[in-house]
Amino acid sequence: MFIRAREHSDTVPWVEKYRPSSLKEIQGQGWIVTALQNFAEKKKIPHMIFSGPAGTGKTSCAVAFVNDIFGGKLSSDSILELNASDSVRMDTVRNEIKAFSSSKSIISDSDALKFIILDEADNIPKDPQHALRRIIEKSPPNVRFILMCNYENQLIDPILSRCALFRFILLPKTTILEKLKKIAKKEKLKLPDNTFEVLYLISKGDLRKAINFLQIFSQIETDDLSGLYQIAGYVSPTVFLEFIKSIKKSDFNHSVQIFSQDPFFAGRNFLYQLLDWVLSEPSLSEKILPNILEGIAEIDFRLTMGSDRDLQLESLVALLCEVVKES
Ligand SMILES: Nc1ncnc2c1ncn2[C@@H]1O[C@H](COP(=O)(O)OP(=O)(O)OP(=O)(O)O)[C@@H](O)[C@H]1O
Ligand SMILES: [Mg+2]
Known part of the structure; x- marks a missing residue:
């Protein structure tokens, strides 16, 4: 995928069209980029784990890093991309990795570095993770693994201790x-x-x-x-402000009706809008703040579990109206 993306830059989505091709183009992530640049320069590279929130540059860094190592001449002989879903059958992965690591490149010598990029590693169940650990250990000396995940605490300790861990942060x-x-x-x-x-x-x-x-x-x-x-699935600021005004009057019916003006919003996005407001609103006393935050957290959990958006938000509106009235 990485090798193909730039060949059709007019038709690929912008996220691919503007994906950095060198570490120099990676923005933010401070010392991670410096460390990778040093690894690339000295060609002393450990197995690595890139962990952190979505869309912060983990895959981009891996691609840029490998690209820099090969001077921009990325070929399918030197990089193998796998996904956690491939690892359901670890035997297949083992064979694929074996074939890849022993294949000889026509453009580089047999000792040249090869990279296996394993995306969504935190989705691999624990047992296959133990098998993966053995695969990493037994891999030929010219093969390096780059595991990517959102939550490194889902990886087993023996894998964590065999790799250099890079924690990516949300971009400022x-x-x-x-x-x-x-x-x-x-x-x-x-x-x-x-x-x-x-x-x-x-x-x-x-x-x-x-x-x-x-x-x-x-x-x-x-x-x-x-x-x-x-x-993006958010209610517009005008609708949101009308909602806040209505809550301040403890008007349950009107507050609920406001949602129907902007029916496309996602429940959790609305909670984030509300949270931003709650945390920056000076008129909310410290007495009622914990109740509201607890209510938002509870509804967030219920929505993640798949509960009905409107029903859950109505129960939150009821809580907001009540605490505002009592304060
Ligand atoms: N730090 C960054 N510098 C430059 N571009 C970036 C950076 N982070 C993300 N991007 C841009 O956003 C797109 C998505 O980033 P990327 O695929 O690297 O995210 P990710 O961290 O691997 O996310 P996920 O956990 O969902 O796989 C890239 O194509 C790139 O255009
Ligand atoms: Mg990624």
């Missing part, structure tokens, strides 16, 4: 805005004011999300930013 606003502005310039986009701020707000440090929303929004050709909120 300046980094997200910088990348979005570069893309907008290259694509010659004309966007309404504040588009980039809103993109940051709705992507929350996930650059993939931000780029995808930018690409979709650019197709709509509108000056109305509420369309961007809608695309």
